[in-house]
Amino acid sequence: MRRRLSVLLLAIAIMALWAVAYQRLSTMSSTFFRASGAGLRGLALYLQGDWAEAARAYRGGLQAWRRIEYVDDPSGAFALTAGDLAGAERRARTTLRLVPSTLEPRMTLGEIALDRGEYAAALGHLREVLARNPDDVDALLLSAVARGRQGDAGEAIAAFDRALRQGTAGSRATLMFRVLELAGDLAPPGRPARALCLLAHLHRYLRIFDEAHGEIAAAYAAQAIAAGDRPADAHLVLGIMHDKRGHHREALAAFERAVAHNPRHAEAYRWASVEARRLQDPMLQYRMVRAAFEAAPADPFYLDPLEHVLLRWFGDARTMLVLMERAIDVDPRNAAAHERLARAALAVGERERAAEHSKRAADLRRQRRGT
Amino acid sequence: MTLSGGLRRILGLRVLVAVLLVGLTEYSRRALATYRLPGEWFTLAAAAVLALLVLAVLLVVERLVLATPSRGLRPLAGHADTYLLLLVINLIIVSFFSPVFQAAADTPLPNPVVQRALATVGALSAAALRLVFVVGAATLAFVVLLVILERTLGHFSLFRAGGRLLDRLAVALLVMAFGAGLALTYNGMLDASAPVQRRVEIVALGGIELPFGLGEFSWADVRDRQPPGRTERIVLSPGRDEISLSTARPEQPVVINMHAGWFGVPWVHAITVDHGEHAKRVLTTLPTAAGMRKAMISALSRERRWRELRAEAEAHLREYPHDREYILALARDLQAHGQTADSTALTRLVRP
Numbered sequence: 001m002r003r004r005l006s007v008l009l010l011a012i013a014i015m016a017l018w019a020v021a022y023q024r025l026s027t028m029s030s031t032f033f034r035a036s037g038a039g040l041r042g043l044a045l046y047l048q049g050d051w052a053e054a055a056r057a058y059r060g061g062l063q064a065w066r067r068i069e070y071v072d073d074p075s076g077a078f079a080l081t082a083g084d085l086a087g088a089e090r091r092a093r094t095t096l097r098l099v100p101s102t103l104e105p106r107m108t109l110g111e112i113a114l115d116r117g118e119y120a121a122a123l124g125h126l127r128e129v130l131a132r133n134p135d136d137v138d139a140l141l142l143s144a145v146a147r148g149r150q151g152d153a154g155e156a157i158a159a160f161d162r163a164l165r166q167g168t169a170g171s172r173a174t175l176m177f178r179v180l181e182l183a184g185d186l187a188p189p190g191r192p193a194r195a196l197c198l199l200a201h202l203h204r205y206l207r208i209f210d211e212a213h214g215e216i217a218a219a220y221a222a223q224a225i226a227a228g229d230r231p232a233d234a235h236l237v238l239g240i241m242h243d244k245r246g247h248h249r250e251a252l253a254a255f256e257r258a259v260a261h262n263p264r265h266a267e268a269y270r271w272a273s274v275e276a277r278r279l280q281d282p283m284l285q286y287r288m289v290r291a292a293f294e295a296a297p298a299d300p301f302y303l304d305p306l307e308h309v310l311l312r313w314f315g316d317a318r319t320m321l322v323l324m325e326r327a328i329d330v331d332p333r334n335a336a337a338h339e340r341l342a343r344a345a346l347a348v349g350e351r352e353r354a355a356e357h358s359k360r361a362a363d364l365r366r367q368r369r370g371t
Numbered sequence: 372m373t374l375s376g377g378l379r380r381i382l383g384l385r386v387l388v389a390v391l392l393v394g395l396t397e398y399s400r401r402a403l404a405t406y407r408l409p410g411e412w413f414t415l416a417a418a419a420v421l422a423l424l425v426l427a428v429l430l431v432v433e434r435l436v437l438a439t440p441s442r443g444l445r446p447l448a449g450h451a452d453t454y455l456l457l458l459v460i461n462l463i464i465v466s467f468f469s470p471v472f473q474a475a476a477d478t479p480l481p482n483p484v485v486q487r488a489l490a491t492v493g494a495l496s497a498a499a500l501r502l503v504f505v506v507g508a509a510t511l512a513f514v515v516l517l518v519i520l521e522r523t524l525g526h527f528s529l530f531r532a533g534g535r536l537l538d539r540l541a542v543a544l545l546v547m548a549f550g551a552g553l554a555l556t557y558n559g560m561l562d563a564s565a566p567v568q569r570r571v572e573i574v575a576l577g578g579i580e581l582p583f584g585l586g587e588f589s590w591a592d593v594r595d596r597q598p599p600g601r602t603e604r605i606v607l608s609p610g611r612d613e614i615s616l617s618t619a620r621p622e623q624p625v626v627i628n629m630h631a632g633w634f635g636v637p638w639v640h641a642i643t644v645d646h647g648e649h650a651k652r653v654l655t656t657l658p659t660a661a662g663m664r665k666a667m668i669s670a671l672s673r674e675r676r677w678r679e680l681r682a683e684a685e686a687h688l689r690e691y692p693h694d695r696e697y698i699l700a701l702a703r704d705l706q707a708h709g710q711t712a713d714s715t716a717l718t719r720l721v722r723p
Contacts (some may be wrong), residue, residue, distance in 0.1 A: 003452075004452045004518070005515060005518065005519070007452040007453060007455070007456050008452050008455070008511055008514065008515050008518075009515065010456060011452075011455050011456045011459050011511060012508045012511045012512060012515070014456075014459050014460070014463075015459055015504035015505075015507055015508040015511075016504075016508050018463060018500075018501075018504055019501050019504045019505055019508070022497050022500075022501050023501070026497065026498070026501075246617045247617065248617050248618060248620075249617075249620050252620075278617075278618055279618060279619070279620050279623070280613070280614070280618060280619075280623070280644045280649075281620075281623065281649070282649050282650075282652075282653055282663075283649065283652045283653050283656065286653065286656075286657070312662075313662065313663070314653060314657060314660035314662050314663045315660060315661040315662020315663060315664075315665065316657050316659050316660040316661065316662070316663070317659075317661075318659040319657055319659055319660075349693070
């Protein structure tokens with residue numbers, strides 16, 4: 001009898017332990033599982049919550065990338081990932097001498113400066129990349145890390161917001177580990193956390209790789225709101241975490257609180273429009289995409305959702321024309337606004353006007369590319 | 372020996388009846404979700420049937436544990452706990468190979484039984500195994516409780532009588548649930564009445580998300596819009612309704628599609644978003660939203676609401692006086708449906 005009960009209890013324990021382990025590990029992306037001593041050490045540290053040390057251990061485990069030749073690594077990104085800063089710098093500078101307009105080596109130089117703790121120099125390199133491509137996700141995320149290291153939480157959060165609205169996590173192998181390391185350094189185990197709202201954004205990014213960070217991001221966002229640390233940005237993170245859990249009403253309420261704190265928060269309006277779409281309310285969706293546009297009329301990013309609702313869905317070319325005219329008044333060099341004005345003009349039968357703005361948009365794009 | 376006879380000999384009649392009751396309760400659960408009735412009491416009844424489904428599974432477990440093994444199973448029954456432990460360990464091992472089995476199942480095989488078996492084992496990935504293990508651990512905990520109770524209190528006749536009474540009570544409740552499900556099925560399935568649309572707005576939402584992706588149990592309190600009527604509670608059916616606990620919110624206009632019912636008990640077929648009301652709200656703010664107005668006119672045409680269609684067509688023409696071809700096409704549509712007066716009026720607007 002006792003043996004039978006013991007076996008049954010053992011079976012229950014195995015099943016429960018397996019379910020708990022699966023629950024924890026299944027949320028993590030394959031980035032965290034590396035077949036090396038350093039990788040296993042990194043995983044152990046990560047599971048203990050020592051993110052800074054975990055990030056350093058993981059990066060230490062990327063030495064195999066050293067063997068890649070220059071022809072396959074002209075930007076020096078692989079050499080940098082492997083920790084060979086001198087080699088990475090040599091490769092990046094060689095490539096820049098050959099093709100001065102290329103962006104990737106410039107980004108490598110920015111990362112090298114970050115690794116050396118020269119944050120102002122890093123930002124200088126990254127600014128050059130962003131001047132050519134303002135929505136470069138890698139450059140924005142690296143800028144956010146540099147700003148975070150400098151203690152400039154506001155600029156770091158702005159860079160994070162701009163990067164994450166593109167819907168990608170970036171392409172450089174070191175990015176996630178840099179963010180993880182910064183999150184660990186800002187909130188070391190057993191010590192009080194600094195920059196709560198920035199931490200919420202860091203964990204918002206890390207959630208892409210491990211869903212468990214969603215809860216942490218939400219917790220930091222709640223603490224930031226309580227502490228009055230950039231409440232609009234904190235409500236934005238809280239709303240996004242609600243959205244990821246499928247709680248769309250709660251997400252919408254959080255975004256509404258964000259814009260109540262900062263009525264010019266275009267990204268919060270855009271997220272509110274996403275929730276309005278999920279809640280199947282076209283009027284609210286329109287109000288929110290329009291508010292996002294009016295909060296940032298010179299930002300081409302908010303023109304696409306506006307055009308989707310107003311022109312493609314509602315078929316209201318006339319209102320679209322009026323709004324695009326306003327966008328061009330604010331920034332006459334906004335090629336995206338000229339393109340959309342051309343499409344709206346075509347929809348109402350103004351062919352000449354459409355052709356004129358299409359041409360203007362093409363000229364502006366050509367000028368930006370430098371051709 | 373027939374299949375049922377063989378099963379009865381192996382498992383025992385009491386266990387077979389309990390298994391049958393699980394099937395019948397699941398049938399009732401589906402009937403309640405398909406042929407819903409409005410009302411708060413129905414929400415409670417639907418929740419009760421969910422609870423009864425769990426009870427039915429526990430009844431099977433209870434009868435299995437307390438059954439006297441058949442002669443064929445007796446040598447194995449003594450080692451059931453060991454087999455169970457080995458099964459758990461084997462399932463964990465198999466789950467690691469599930470991608471291999473999935474890949475094998477995706478390649479064409481001459482034997483469909485082997486292919487099906489490979490697909491089943493392949494589906495036993497870690498995600499599926501988590502659900503199996505959570506249910507398994509809960510069931511085993513119940514078994515442990517039963518074993519302890521039987522060994523400690525089982526020799527008291529009062530306790531045994533109480534156990535038998537609970538067992539019969541559970542069976543009676545499950546049979547009643549099946550009867551209710553059957554009645555709802557007849558009320559809905561044999562009902563040939565035309566659908567009636569009730570335009571309502573959501574007042575409140577409630578419910579719970581079931582764990583492990585098993586869906587949700589939710590309801591909406593709705594109130595008639597025109598004329599404003601009483602508030603009623605309706606269980607949401609995720610497969611049929613356009614709204615769910617996560618995609619609906621208070622003040623949202625929705626349409627409830629109802630039928631009179633074969634027994635005269637009105638039942639809810641589906642809840643849809645009131646796209647017409649949403650379009651009206653958009654057009655109040657943006658009268659130049661031609662695409663939205665045309666979609667609304669198409670909906671009015673499908674619903675044969677000719678007067679409203681004509682009014683919307685006139686509104687469209689006021690905003691877009693050059694869109695004559697569209698108005699003429701509408702006039703032809705009206706003529707084809709015998710609405711000569713409305714058709715003539717629209718034609719006169721573009722061909723005075």
